[in-house]
Amino acid sequence: xxxxxxxxxxxxxxxxxxxxxxxxxxxxxxxxxxxxxxxxxxxxxxxxxxxxxxxxxxxxxxxxxxxxxxxxxxxxxxxxxxxxxxxxxxxxxxxxxxxxxxxxxxxxxxxxxxxxxxxxxxxxxxxxxxxxxxxxxxxxxxxxxxxxxxxxxxxxxxxxxxxxxxxxxxxxxxxxxxxxxxxxxxxxxxxxxxxxxxxxxxxxxxxxxxxxxxxxxxxxxxxxxxxxxxxxxxxxxxxxxxxxxxxxxxxxxxxxxxxxxxxxxxxxxxxxxxxxxxxxxxxxxxxxxxxxxxxxxxxxxxxxxxxxxxxxxxxxxxxxxxxxxxxxxxxxxxxxxxxxxxxxxxxxxxxxxxxxxxxxxxxxxxxxxxxxxxxxxxxxxxxxxxxxxxxxxxxxxx
Amino acid sequence: xxxxxxxxxxxxxxxxxxxxxxxxxxxxxxxxxxxxxxxxxxxxxxxxxxxxxxxxxxxxxxxxxxxxxxxxxxxxxxxxxxxxxxxxxxxxxxxxxxxxxxxxxxxxxxxxxxxxxxxxxxxxxxxxxxxxxxxxxxxxxxxxxxxxxxxxxxxxxxxxxxxxxxxxxxxxxxxxxxxxxxxxxxxxxxxxxxxxxxxxxxxxxxxxxxxxxxxxxxxxxxxxxxxxxxxxxxxxxxxxxxxxxxxxxxxxxxxxxxxxxxxxxxxxxxxxxxxxxxxxxxxxxxxxxxxxxxxxxxxxxxxxxxxxxxxxxxxxxxxxxxxxxxxxxxxxxxxxxxxxxxxxxxxxxxxxxxxxxxxxxxxxxxxxxxxxxxxxxxxxxxxxxxxxxxx
Numbered sequence: 129x130x131x132x133x134x135x136x137x138x139x140x141x142x143x144x145x146x147x148x149x150x151x152x153x154x155x156x157x158x159x160x161x162x163x164x165x166x167x168x169x170x171x172x173x174x175x176x177x178x179x180x181x182x183x184x185x186x187x188x189x190x191x192x193x194x195x196x197x198x199x200x201x202x203x204x205x206x207x208x209x210x211x212x213x214x215x216x217x218x219x220x221x222x223x224x225x226x227x228x229x230x231x232x233x234x235x236x237x238x239x240x241x242x243x244x245x246x247x248x249x250x251x252x253x254x255x256x257x258x259x260x261x262x263x264x265x266x267x268x269x270x271x272x273x274x275x276x277x278x279x280x281x282x283x284x285x286x287x288x289x290x291x292x293x294x295x296x297x298x299x300x301x302x303x304x305x306x307x308x309x310x311x312x313x314x315x316x317x318x319x320x321x322x323x324x325x326x327x328x329x330x331x332x333x334x335x336x337x338x339x340x341x342x343x344x345x346x347x348x349x350x351x352x353x354x355x356x357x358x359x360x361x362x363x364x365x366x367x368x369x370x371x372x373x374x375x376x377x378x379x380x381x382x383x384x385x386x387x388x389x390x391x392x393x394x395x396x397x398x399x400x401x402x403x404x405x406x407x408x409x410x411x412x413x414x415x416x417x418x419x420x421x422x423x424x425x426x427x428x429x430x431x432x433x434x435x436x437x438x439x440x441x442x443x444x445x446x447x448x449x450x451x452x453x454x455x456x457x458x459x460x461x462x463x464x465x466x467x468x469x470x471x472x473x474x475x476x477x478x479x480x481x482x483x484x485x486x487x488x489x490x491x492x493x494x495x496x497x498x499x500x501x502x503x504x505x506x507x508x509x510x511x512x513x514x515x516x517x518x519x520x521x522x523x524x525x526x
Numbered sequence: 527x528x529x530x531x532x533x534x535x536x537x538x539x540x541x542x543x544x545x546x547x548x549x550x551x552x553x554x555x556x557x558x559x560x561x562x563x564x565x566x567x568x569x570x571x572x573x574x575x576x577x578x579x580x581x582x583x584x585x586x587x588x589x590x591x592x593x594x595x596x597x598x599x600x601x602x603x604x605x606x607x608x609x610x611x612x613x614x615x616x617x618x619x620x621x622x623x624x625x626x627x628x629x630x631x632x633x634x635x636x637x638x639x640x641x642x643x644x645x646x647x648x649x650x651x652x653x654x655x656x657x658x659x660x661x662x663x664x665x666x667x668x669x670x671x672x673x674x675x676x677x678x679x680x681x682x683x684x685x686x687x688x689x690x691x692x693x694x695x696x697x698x699x700x701x702x703x704x705x706x707x708x709x710x711x712x713x714x715x716x717x718x719x720x721x722x723x724x725x726x727x728x729x730x731x732x733x734x735x736x737x738x739x740x741x742x743x744x745x746x747x748x749x750x751x752x753x754x755x756x757x758x759x760x761x762x763x764x765x766x767x768x769x770x771x772x773x774x775x776x777x778x779x780x781x782x783x784x785x786x787x788x789x790x791x792x793x794x795x796x797x798x799x800x801x802x803x804x805x806x807x808x809x810x811x812x813x814x815x816x817x818x819x820x821x822x823x824x825x826x827x828x829x830x831x832x833x834x835x836x837x838x839x840x841x842x843x844x845x846x847x848x849x850x851x852x853x854x855x856x857x858x859x860x861x862x863x864x865x866x867x868x869x870x871x872x873x874x875x876x877x878x879x880x881x882x883x884x885x886x887x888x889x890x891x892x893x894x895x896x897x898x899x900x901x902x903x904x905x906x907x908x909x910x911x912x913x914x915x916x917x
Contacts, residue, residue, distance in 0.1 A: 169718065169724075170724070170725075171725050171832070173723065174723075304887070325580065327580050327581070328580075328877060328882055328885070329882060329885075330877060330882075330885040330886060330887065331885070331887050332885075332886065332887050333887070334886075335830065335832075336824075336828035336829070336830065336831075336835070337603060337827075337828055339599035339602070339603065339870060339873075339874075340596075340599065340869065340870045340872070340873020340874045340886045340889055341873060341885075341886040343592055343595065343596055343599070343873070343874035343875075344874065344877050344878055346595075346750070346751075347581065347588065347591070347592055347745065347748070347750060348580065348581055348748060349748035349749065349750075360725065360830065364828070364829055364830055367829060368829075371735060371737060371755050372595075372737075372751070372753075372755075373737065373739070373751030373753060388727075391727050392727050392829060392830060394730050395730075396735075
């Protein structure tokens, strides 16, 4: 009995000491969490892990102002496995943790859309570094924001670029996901308007054997093959198309922006008409503000950041700034989730490393950058040196 | 030497090659006839007009000009299916149970082979390898994949099936499904721990990616290149070698006689002094060896593998085995070739024949509908019951 009393007593002492320690750092020991959701395992983990790392780096570097208010911010990384079911299950765990005040996340629109329904139902703010499907914001949720462009614009950028290259015929393939099919449909529509002949429009979930699909593609010998979807499928498709003697041009979307593409496709991406992809996120080095980020990222993780890592950094920065503003408005207390969501929308001209952000009333950035990039080297380690052939700044459609 | 040569049963070497040629030509001719008659029927309709608008050729010309390439593609995947299907059918012939873990044994073979090549590539050996050495490394990878898969198949039989041999027929089936899931996740675990990434990519080396071009055919405004990639030839060639070897083993050797005896009547075979357990292990070993080799060949042909890579080829090979008549080796060969052809024909032509409404994404529905039809009218499969002996 006495030992038990003693242990309770010692626990209390330890707790009060911890409080005192925190107290010395700020006003009182209040801690909050900011979650990330991205694929940390599986085919798309190359990108997903760096989204987490970008957010982690931002939290380390930029949580100073919050700590001055006595609020300690921690990172809570979740693995959505690029799978909608997993994303939603994680989302339920996230909203049930009252300490989580914001979520940076999702690489895949197909995962973000159902997961954000959960965030919306409990008023938790979500800032997306990579989701481009229009539906992400067109639902008009106060909680959902993104700092990148949209597929309905990205498809148009791709089709306009194809026109500028003198493309007359095109074969469109997509991966049957909300993201890939969506972008492919916008591309197809604009391509037809631009006077291109669309020889075919096919969806496929195949990952390995594209022989049958390629028969009508190669037979039509189009000037361009467009793929709406992810690199791990697109690169295999492109490689097999080249092996079957197709010599035209390939064009894909920001899902193609992964060094895995070079690992799979190798020299076949450079041969013939070459390979291009449109994206809402250039290599981190094209943004004027990223020099320090690149250096710090390299120092901390000993790797060059994959696409969207810098965007994740900015999403985290926006979350931290919004929480800080909301806390200040609430007398330096931990703000409510609703207050944070409103604070995100209230930000004006927030200076991040990839741009200056003001959100419109549905959560799109008022101006977004779009790039068309050409694959320059078959060497995966040189992926981030790919050449930007076109840059556009376009406002989202209303 | 001459006595040794005399003992070789030439008939059993020629017969399977003859069968393969016959099945390939037969299914190619049959499928082509269907495709051509469909094309002729649809040429005058809106389908023909839409194709004319896009490709500037009539549907009939389009179908004819694409035929050779489609047949080559169909044969390549067909032989891969046949090599896997033999693993299912051998085990069924001997034990009358379906080894659903065979698809993962295939995947393990693929992973072992690809990991070896990735390791060699990492050491910089592959990049500078001469053509002969490139082939030597590929053969080494195939052999290693075969050994790993064969050993695993034997171990799975010993651990998960043999203790259940007396139980009712459903019990080992459930055990097989369990082993299948277990192996998938073991591959995932091992790959995640060692490489941090469980989708692996076959390194590019040798001349496997290059293409032998037979010629160009003008079609409308575009030109068709007719050719076959080196790796397709390797896949077909190795599959033919393995199938001939297996046929010889089963039909022309003492061991093969023992396998057939066990398949016909296990208790009687054991009374005749055949070690039944050893023969069953041997059956699994042979099935695993074939599956492992097919795995490495699959990775070579299609570049990218993941822990679930076995699922679809396994399912299709099982279908091929059933289509041909499960338990019958010739049937598995026929089923594999027919299924590969069906799938490739459907995938290549359906989009054009339906004006893009049902493209190659529906190829599996088409292939499996044929399976259902065959099973309704011939429940024993195409070759079932024709041949008296099994295995």
